[in-house]
Amino acid sequence: MKKPLILIGGGGHAKSCIDVIEVEDSFYIEGILDLKERVGEKVLGYDIIGTEDLLEELRDRNYSFFISVGQIESAMIRRQIWNRLRAIGAQIATVISPGASVSKHAKISAGTIVMHGARINAGAELGFNNIINTNAVIEHDTIVGNHCHISTQSIINGSCRISDEVFIGSGAVVLQGVEITSNVTVGASTLVNKPIRHPGIYIGIPFARI
Numbered sequence: 695m696k697k698p699l700i701l702i703g704g705g706g707h708a709k710s711c712i713d714v715i716e717v718e719d720s721f722y723i724e725g726i727l728d729l730k731e732r733v734g735e736k737v738l739g740y741d742i743i744g745t746e747d748l749l750e751e752l753r754d755r756n757y758s759f760f761i762s763v764g765q766i767e768s769a770m771i772r773r774q775i776w777n778r779l780r781a782i783g784a785q786i787a788t789v790i791s792p793g794a795s796v797s798k799h800a801k802i803s804a805g806t807i808v809m810h811g812a813r814i815n816a817g818a819e820l821g822f823n824n825i826i827n828t829n830a831v832i833e834h835d836t837i838v839g840n841h842c843h844i845s846t847q848s849i850i851n852g853s854c855r856i857s858d859e860v861f862i863g864s865g866a867v868v869l870q871g872v873e874i875t876s877n878v879t880v881g882a883s884t885l886v887n888k889p890i891r892h893p894g895i896y897i898g899i900p901f902a903r904i
Contacts, residue, residue: 704728704737707764758785769841769859
């Protein structure tokens with residue numbers, strides 16, 4: 695039986711989330727929360743029904759929640775929403791596309807979405823509130839922290855350690871066994887061939903901090 699779900703965030707990333715949720719078929723979307731001025735609008739046919747002021751009321755009606763705000767420059771907004779949901783004891787959904795390949799030996803925590811074509815291999819562990827975007831690859835024994843976005847067609851090779859609030863841009867490659875500290879942005883198509891130990895933005899082949 696499908697469970698009722700409330701999305702938080704009605705922007706572009708929400709559309710990708712909706713597409714996955716519709717085909718996963720575990721939830722039906724009851725509505726979307728966004729800014730006050732957007733109440734009454736629709737996103738792919740789903741109503742924006744209110745703002746985050748409704749969270750406690752909707753929690754009491756036994757809805758699950760999913761954070762559909764995107765993440766590029768910073769994980770701050772997604773982290774703040776996550777912390778509020780946890781503080782009120784809300785049920786937070788995990789969404790995995792049936793078009794993804796996820797090993798039964800992988801672990802995926804609450805609030806994470808695994809999108810179409812992504813591959814999560816054996817021994818991988820994904821923390822909470824992550825975006826694993828279309829066609830991304832998380833190889834064997836890699837650990838991804840919390841509030842991360844692993845973008846489209848990026849590759850995290852085996853036995854890597856990705857800390858919290860890391861953004862890996864589209865087409866980037868992280869080589870085997872590399873560690874990346876928290877609050878790092880890796881630009882699109884960047885090759886990460888050695889550890890990143892300091893927060894910042896890194897781009898290029900070979901990569902450099904900017």
